[in-house]
Amino acid sequence: MLSPYERLLLAYLGKQPDQITVAIPPFPVLGVPKLEMSADRANPNFLRWDKETRIRKSIEFNVNFAKRFPDLCVLDGIGSGGHGDKSLHLAQILAPKLGRKVFFKESSRGGYTYSKPLIEDLSTFSTDELYVPDLSKEPDLERVLEGVEMRLELEDEAYADLEEHVANGVKGWASTRCVEDIIDQGLVSYRQFLIGMKLWPDKIHKLCEVTTEYVIEQLKHLEGAMGKITKLSIADHCTTFMSWKQAEEFWVPYVRRVNEAFRGAIHIYHNEGQIIHLAGLILKAGFDVYQVGPETDLVEFREVVGNKLALFGNIDPVYTLPSGTPEEVEDACKQAITKGSLEGGFILSTGGGPPRNGAPLRNLEAMIKSAEKYGKYSLSA
Amino acid sequence: MSDILEEVSCRFADLDLNRTLALTKEALGKGFSAHKILEEGLSKGLDRVGELFERKEYFLSELMVASYIMEGAMKVIENKLKSEAGDGGRRGRVVFGTVEGDFHFIGKNIAISLLQASGYEIFDLGEDVPSEVFVEKVREVKPDIVALSALLLTTVSGIGEVVEALKRESLRDQVFVMIGGRPTSQEVAEKYGADAYCVNAMEGVAAANKYMDKKRGLNLDAVPL
Numbered sequence A: 001m002l003s004p005y006e007r008l009l010l011a012y013l014g015k016q017p018d019q020i021t022v023a024i025p026p027f028p029v030l031g032v033p034k035l036e037m038s039a040d041r042a043n044p045n046f047l048r049w050d051k052e053t054r055i056r057k058s059i060e061f062n063v064n065f066a067k068r069f070p071d072l073c074v075l076d077g078i079g080s081g082g083h084g085d086k087s088l089h090l091a092q093i094l095a096p097k098l099g100r101k102v103f104f105k106e107s108s109r110g111g112y113t114y115s116k117p118l119i120e121d122l123s124t125f126s127t128d129e130l131y132v133p134d135l136s137k138e139p140d141l142e143r144v145l146e147g148v149e150m151r152l153e154l155e156d157e158a159y160a161d162l163e164e165h166v167a168n169g170v171k172g173w174a175s176t177r178c179v180e181d182i183i184d185q186g187l188v189s190y191r192q193f194l195i196g197m198k199l200w201p202d203k204i205h206k207l208c209e210v211t212t213e214y215v216i217e218q219l220k221h222l223e224g225a226m227g228k229i230t231k232l233s234i235a236d237h238c239t240t241f242m243s244w245k246q247a248e249e250f251w252v253p254y255v256r257r258v259n260e261a262f263r264g265a266i267h268i269y270h271n272e273g274q275i276i277h278l279a280g281l282i283l284k285a286g287f288d289v290y291q292v293g294p295e296t297d298l299v300e301f302r303e304v305v306g307n308k309l310a311l312f313g314n315i316d317p318v319y320t321l322p323s324g325t326p327e328e329v330e331d332a333c334k335q336a337i338t339k340g341s342l343e344g345g346f347i348l349s350t351g352g353g354p355p356r357n358g359a360p361l362r363n364l365e366a367m368i369k370s371a372e373k374y375g376k377y378s379l380s381a
Numbered sequence B: 001m002s003d004i005l006e007e008v009s010c011r012f013a014d015l016d017l018n019r020t021l022a023l024t025k026e027a028l029g030k031g032f033s034a035h036k037i038l039e040e041g042l043s044k045g046l047d048r049v050g051e052l053f054e055r056k057e058y059f060l061s062e063l064m065v066a067s068y069i070m071e072g073a074m075k076v077i078e079n080k081l082k083s084e085a086g087d088g089g090r091r092g093r094v095v096f097g098t099v100e101g102d103f104h105f106i107g108k109n110i111a112i113s114l115l116q117a118s119g120y121e122i123f124d125l126g127e128d129v130p131s132e133v134f135v136e137k138v139r140e141v142k143p144d145i146v147a148l149s150a151l152l153l154t155t156v157s158g159i160g161e162v163v164e165a166l167k168r169e170s171l172r173d174q175v176f177v178m179i180g181g182r183p184t185s186q187e188v189a190e191k192y193g194a195d196a197y198c199v200n201a202m203e204g205v206a207a208a209n210k211y212m213d214k215k216r217g218l219n220l221d222a223v224p225l
Helices: A004-012 A051-068 A090-097 A139-159 A164-170 A190-199 A201-226 A237-241 A244-250 A252-261 A276-284 A298-305 A326-340 A361-380 B003-013 B017-029 B034-054 B060-084 B106-117 B131-141 B157-168 B186-192 B201-216
Strands: A022-024 A072-074 A103-106 A112-116 A173-176 A231-235 A266-271 A289-292 A310-315 A346-350 B092-098 B120-124 B145-149 B176-180
Touching (some): A004 A022, A051 A139, A051 A164, A190 B106, A237 B060, A276 A298, A289 A298, A298 A310, B106 B120, B157 B176, B176 B186
Parallel strands (some): A173 A231
16 A cells, blocks of 8 residues: 555656545644644744744644644645745845835734835836846845754654655655746735736846746755755746736746756646636646646646646635535545546645635545545546 | 727727827817716726626736726826816725735735726725724725725634624714625625625726715615625
8 A cells, every 4th residue: 555645746747546645734623632723823822933933833733733644645845935034035135236125014923025015116117127136145045044954854853753754745845936926025016017917028027037047046045955856836826817828928938947947856836726728838837736726627627738737636725624514525525536536646635725724623534535435436447 | 989989998998008098188188078088988998808807808917907007097187087076086985905814915906906997096904904993994084985805714704893893883874885805705795794795806896886876876775786
């Protein structure tokens, strides 16, 4: 019998393991002591913890999750920007060099967004001023990478008692954005980006160029600290708002460049939005796996991509998993498996992120049981 | 409709920024009222954009371009519009925010862009907005409409909290409450006492326009939408 991680790898490669695996990032499970409260920003104590405590508690939560659910493959990656550290953001680095200011807005949960990006008005800004900074000369890089190394050391220690495949599920994972980093790295607002594709396409291409090169540089430094990236997840939601023509022009070439810079890794695209009209472009961008949202019709999707792309997800983390009955969860899993896995290459997971405020134990168990019940049947069929 | 206003409408629907603005100026120069340019040229163009969006020929990026063009055109006709209308030329005032606990802003900002483009004055309270902040703003600016956005199932109840807070302060009857966002629905609107559920930003503009038309007609009874 294969381990959940081996099943995951086979499915990523488009093949049929003995059974469909459930692979999921840890989330609060209501009704299980030690797992009812996550160790992330949703935790009311989060802001009081120092960096090391945050990392320790997060790993502790993940290990408890893995121990409690040995039939699951636990997923957890390292962000290219050092867990969203704003000091490594492109806008933050470029702003003083360009004589500009950027402004952050802190949220009550410890996150932040740009309340004013580097470029307020793209129509008048000369993008010729932009360049890719040498990240190795940035003093904050060392501090961010120290955090990554600290996490890896603590993970090695924490996962030592578990079976090897459990640790393999979280090792070598890196996550990033690409074109959407134009917004997330604080260069322009979403609105300016969307308008710019039509009105100032050359400027948007320059932003894509700079951001893509910066993302690759961030990932290379990350790889230096964490070892070879074997699974690279790119979460670019901006395609949801694009037509085929726009995505082909402003997304595919840049994302493909990131994927090509990390040959040998499994390339995963995450976007829970409705992008069935772009299904063919996901392949063209060099992805092996697509984490698909709950509203996507898997049959329709398979008609376009065949079995050239592994699918991953589809269970609704907003309604079904946290609030549905076990029967509803089972039905959703059955639908996802029978529609998405006929030719292999399917992983049962949430379509999008995990349920933010958790889900009841009975629903997570229904998901695991559904993989056993329908995963084998579907594959043998 | 006159040829030039038809042309404004067509160029707008094609998302041709420069031609739309040039034609808007030309129409003003030819003596058309700002109101007529807005209603028969720009708004018709925006309606056409909405139809193309519904048919999935346009995507959100095109909607955003349409709102940008509309903003530019509004600047061209703004002064004339003000001189023609006693209320500053605005269709109405909207207090807009994402409910407490919810940090999503894309949908809200798209709706705001389109409402602004359609002539509404917007007071954007941002994201993660407690109900008391909505109440304070309503008291301060006396809006016609309160628009609430929520993207998480866990934050939808924030809609009810805002409505209840408005009721407690005897402000509820003075405003039209519209809601939108992925977990919202007609049932959610009814459950929490909102007046309208808007499936997308274009529908939000339509609901606001319908309400304001009724209000301006001095029919202040409940507006079925």
